[in-house]
Structures are given as C-alpha cells and as structure tokens.
Amino acid sequence: MKIKLTSASYSVRSIKFSFCSNLLAKPRKPSLFLGRGIEIILFFSYFKDLVGREVTVELKNDLAIRGTLHSVDQYLNIKLENTRVVDQDKYPHMLSVRNCFIRGSVVRYVQLPPDGVDIELLHDATRREARGG
C-alpha cells in the first residue's frame, strides 16, 4: 500500500512526536538512577570476589561475628560459615551457631583482610560512580 506523504500527514506526525516528548520531558535524571543502581552492584560484585575470605562483620547491635564469607546477595545480605563471635564471653548467645545468615540492613562494618583489598581499584571504581558513572 502506497502511503502518500502529503504535507498534512507530516504535520500530524510532528504533533504526535511533540506530545510524546512532553511526557518524557519530566525533570528526571536518568544518570542519577543508573548511578545508584551501579554503585549497589559495585559492592555486590566486590563482595562476590571476596567469597572464601575470612571477614569480621560488625552489626548495628554491636555484635561482631567472624567467619568465612560464603555468599552475598543483591541486598548485601551476608552468609558466613565457620562463625564465631569475636568476644565470646560477652556474647555467648551464638555459641552453638556455626553458619549464619546476616541481613544486609543490620551490618555496620565488614572488616576485610588487608591483603584482600585492592585499594587503588576500589578508589577508581568509586570515584567513577561519584562522578556520575
């Protein structure tokens, strides 16, 4: 079917296009959304590389748990194996626990082995995120 491009149909097309672009022209910065998403996966990927290393996780209730990093997920929930509490006399609550799952929202610090951190790489990656990806 032949479509004849008359001047009338062309102007209709241009009106439709401007309507769509108005909807999309809301004041949102796609780079902001992308930036946040990328920095979340930055640490997710970073922890995935640290699986198998011995870390100490300090929680927001002051409990510190030492163990081997077994896995991490997108919420930065941490699964540790071979766990023991750092100050066992003060916190005997977890004496009989050897593997645990720690919810990401309660982690205050993750203390890493000093040789497990490539500081320059991490610096560069986070600097790039801060700049906007």
Place this chain on the structure above:
Amino acid sequence: MDLIFSCVLVISIFFKRATGPGLESLVDQTILIITNDGRNIVGVIKGFDQATNIILDESHERVYSTKEGVQQLVLGLYIIRGDNISVVGELDEELYSALDLSNLRAHPLMPVIH
C-alpha cells in the same frame, strides 16, 4: 554505548533474579534468630520469603540475664517479619546440647540502632 551496556548490566544483575535470601538449605532445621530488639528465638524454619519473613515452628525465646540462668519461654508457631530479623543462625545440635544453660550469665543483646 557505555550507557546501554551499564543499563543492561544493572537490569540483568539487579532486577532479573530477585532471588530471596538463600535460606532453602535451612528449611526444617533448627535455627536461632536474633531480632532487631535483641531477642534470641530458637525454632524450626518452616518457610521464608524474599523479604526474609520467616515461619518458625516449635519456637522458644531464650532470655539471658546477668542475675539468673537462661530462661526459655515457649512460643509455638510464629511468623517473624523480615525487617525485624538481624541474624539467622544454623544451630548445631551437639554444641547446643553441650551448653549448660542454667549457669550461663550474660547481658541481653543490644537492640539494633540504625
């Protein structure tokens, strides 16, 4: 091009599989849950979901104090909401039975402060 690539990366990792917590291996096992207000609850996981809400059967709470030994309060079948859970620990039966609870003195755990 870079933008498109990072877009795909974010979507593929972040959105594609919103897998819940890897608690499948702990179902039907005795576990210890530390809640945000510092309570210790022991029970058998019957189910969980992506928000870490947990169904706990045969649950009892262990109350630690510095004055008397450990108290056990029987609770029964519980659903514990995920945003209130801080640690889910797999309880080792042998180590658990080796504990002498009546002589254990400890400060109760601190609540979580965000």
